[in-house]
Amino acid sequence: MPTTNNSKKPPSRHMSRQMSRQDELFNFQQYLKVQEDKLSTRERVCKFIYDPATSQFFGRTGSSWSKIGTFYLVFYGLLAALVAICMWVFFQTLDPRIPKWQLDRSIIGTNPGLGFRPMPTDNEESTLIWFQGSNRNNYLKWVDNLNKFLDKYYVPSKIAKGNGQIKTCTQSDYPQQGEVCEVDVRDWGDCNRDQFYMYHKNSPCIFLKLNKIYGWTPEYYDDPNNLPNDMPNSLKDHIRSINNTRDRQNIWISCEGENPADKEYLGKKTYYPKGLQGFPGYYFPYLNSEGYLSPLVAIKFERPVSGIVINVECRAWAKNIKYNRQDRMGSVHFELLID
Template sequence: MTAHYRYPSSKHDFYRGQWYNPEKGTYLGRTPDSWAKIGLFYLIFYGMLAALVAICMWVFFQTLDPRIPKWRDEESIIGTNPGLGFRPMPDNNEESTLIWLQGSNQTNYEKWKMNLMGFLSKYYTPGMIEKGNVPTKRCSYDEPPVRGQVCDVEVRSWEPCSPDRHFEYHRNAPCIFLKLNRIYGWVPEYYNDPNDLPEDMPQQLKDHIKYNITRPLERNNVWITCVGENPADVEYLGTVKYYPSIQGFPGYYYPYLNSEGYLSPLIAVQFKRPRSGIVINVECRAWAKNIKYSRYDRSGSVHFELLID
């Protein structure tokens, strides 16, 4: 079958489907006046829509404070029970909690040292934040901070847990740093009465509170203990030292009010003579009356493994 081509019978047929029609003076089916009117309509329409969105956002942000969370306590996602964290953490596997240390291998222990320094850098240069310098205060139990002040964390005095001594990683006596997660407005309820301590509190901490802390005011701390999870782990873990020697987070760091430049208090835990060649399960726990503890879901505590080669 042969196809036949039909020539246009008129100029109307020739320009049909084209973008410009000279007979009607239209562009894409509309005259310039029509295009101007519809363009003006959409300009006004989307301009008013953008203005409405901007007004709604402005009203919304008036209800928010940049430093005070809208949802707090039980209404927030994190609730009222602070968790405990540790550093350094394995950087090649976020799900791993194994600290595998080889004191005779410089590459290995330098890796852990640099991992830890990435976290501690702001503690060694206190007050350095993105917006500039924030003055820090040397706080104490007798001179707690006032609102807006930021307390220094004196990590530089925690020998031997210092970068100059490689945090003792090269001696297979590692220092692990602990911190309590921030919850806005949370105030600890202290175990500050030596005659009213929980039965499951380790005897070492009970004796420390009763005999080593003589001033009642200095007992206002969130206490910390690190022990082996199982009887065998307790034997393999060996001697544990805490820096600062108060063995806890001083109460004058609380409540956390999101002050600019705030640094969470830290405690360094040194394991002096852990058994080598064995994976040791370690549990560190925070002690306060309003910190709920559960080994099952790790509430109020943190777990990690220590392997010394």
């Protein structure tokens, strides 16, 4: 029977040479590790910064740093160029004056809010207008507040740019392309800066503005026989007193006390521009034209009862302005307190 040779073949000379090199490398690494362990922390840091044995600084040789530096310079340079090209292409699709998303597709939607001035500056969450007509230092802070807000109306050239043309508009003469309607400060009557907006006489003027929504066009309550039931009777009478249908194309404004007691304490009111009581339709739609200024309604509270906080709600009236008192939709709330 043939015999089977189970003895292992001795390793070849080539394999022995490889194993010996590996052993030498391993032993050398172990030696370096032992030498490394003997170094102090300061010596390790100095060796990491610059190792004279290998001419390495921060773990790399000069040629290694140059190669990796060149790679990242080219890589981030191309990346920056790609981002710049993408941004350039993106901005070519945008118009600086026309928003991409409008009306229902925009974040602010189609229901403009109502704002008031002056607003308290010492507490952003407060809506209390509290002053003393007999104390000049006290009421002047409210006057200064209004002066800052109305400065661009008194000096419209501060916001005029480009070739925007300002014209005096009427309900029969709407602005054309490139034109904007003038807001005449003389229409504010007693509510002007020369008379301190009547704060020194305890008859404060409050200015109302409608928030701008690009492309929004109001739907008017211009039919005196089709007015909402919750509209104040005084406003209904005012609308019915206007004979021309076109002159009724306004966003109407009403300011009332929130509660029966507030209505009694608030007393008589005068709206400016006189005979209007609202925002004329020729200011809409807002198209972000050069020199455009939002129309304002000034309300002079003739003689509010002093020493009592009076809750006031002002509301904008148009068929496509939704109203909700709790969410302050289509209206604005503030308090008056006269000492």
